[in-house]
Amino acid sequence: MPDQMEIANRFFHYSNIGPNLAKRIQSATSHKNFLSGDFSQSIFLVFATQEEIVDITCKFLTGKSARYGNIPVSIIKRSINSISSPLTHIVNLSIIHGIVPNDLKIARVVPTFKSGDKALFSNCRPISVLPCFSKILERIIYNRIINYRNDFNVLYDNQYGLGKIVLLASRLSIFVIEFPLLLSIEENTHLAVFLDLSKAFDTVNHANLFDKLEHYGIRVLALEWAKRYFSERAQFVAFNDVRSSPQEISCGVPQGSNPGPLFFILYVNDLNNASLMTKFCLPMIQTYLSLIMTLFT
Numbered sequence: 001m002p003d004q005m006e007i008a009n010r011f012f013h014y015s016n017i018g019p020n021l022a023k024r025i026q027s028a029t030s031h032k033n034f035l036s037g038d039f040s041q042s043i044f045l046v047f048a049t050q051e052e053i054v055d056i057t058c059k060f061l062t063g064k065s066a067r068y069g070n071i072p073v074s075i076i077k078r079s080i081n082s083i084s085s086p087l088t089h090i091v092n093l094s095i096i097h098g099i100v101p102n103d104l105k106i107a108r109v110v111p112t113f114k115s116g117d118k119a120l121f122s123n124c125r126p127i128s129v130l131p132c133f134s135k136i137l138e139r140i141i142y143n144r145i146i147n148y149r150n151d152f153n154v155l156y157d158n159q160y161g162l163g164k165i166v167l168l169a170s171r172l173s174i175f176v177i178e179f180p181l182l183l184s185i186e187e188n189t190h191l192a193v194f195l196d197l198s199k200a201f202d203t204v205n206h207a208n209l210f211d212k213l214e215h216y217g218i219r220v221l222a223l224e225w226a227k228r229y230f231s232e233r234a235q236f237v238a239f240n241d242v243r244s245s246p247q248e249i250s251c252g253v254p255q256g257s258n259p260g261p262l263f264f265i266l267y268v269n270d271l272n273n274a275s276l277m278t279k280f281c282l283p284m285i286q287t288y289l290s291l292i293m294t295l296f297t
Contacts, residue, residue: 008237008244010121018202018252034273039217043148048091048140050084056139076132091137098224104134107235128255138258145262154216156272201264202252206230209267216266
């Protein structure tokens with residue numbers, strides 16, 4: 001019978017799913033040809049303040065899994081007023097030098113049973129838990145990129161991944177009600193195709209992502225920060241208080257991170273330029289499904 005450490009290490013089929021799928025994706029040497037728009041303005045990473053650090057930390061959710069190592073989120077929230085000064089200094093050093101501490105790039109993966117045979121590793125869903133302090137740094141950078149995105153209209157008009165839920169509902173209402181979609185399908189005049197990208201977050205090519213970030217104005221120190229953020233990332237599986245050996249993450253955006261979804265929507269932001277014959281609507285799948293249920297019930 002395998003011991004606890006062997007079981008924890010066996011769970012690491014999680015870390016191979018994304019890279020194995022990524023190997024099957026054809027490399028696009030011309031991916032830059034789809035990038036459009038003139039983004040001559042570059043993002044400027046404003047320094048963090050103690051008040052901002054305290055505000056971000058106080059909004060953390062406190063739950064059973066909200067911990068890293070032996071530091072529960074609740075402890076950090078209670079002590080944030082005392083530690084906000086050194087935290088602010090560390091965050092601003094990260095911004096100045098474009099460096100992300102390696103200790104903040106280690107994810108704890110907790111297998112959670114879904115259904116079926118409990119003896120099968122594939123019947124467990126991986127929950128990725130990032131260090132609490134990394135959440136603070138990530139949120140600071142996330143806020144800067146979101147402000148830049150809004151100020152310079154970086155996103156494709158029909159890209160609804162973040163913060164555009166009302167606009168998406170409005171556009172879908174027009175799509176379904178004013179544009180006779182069902183009738184047009186029956187008459188073979190139009191066709192709607194719905195795509196769900198398998199393990200989309202886990203297969204993001206970092207080199208291509210950096211090219212796109214630079215095109216959209218995330219340059220110099222901000223781009224260097226992004227490159228350091230993705231480099232030397234690792235994860236380990238925690239099973240019955242036993243940790244597996246750490247494994248490096250070679251592709252994808254970090255699950256459970258603040259900027260992960262934001263980096264992903266920038267990664268697919270040029271998808272609409274892949275065809276002049278189609279119109280693309282790019283919502284996050286959970287948002288899209290919830291709205292579809294609302295519109296058709």
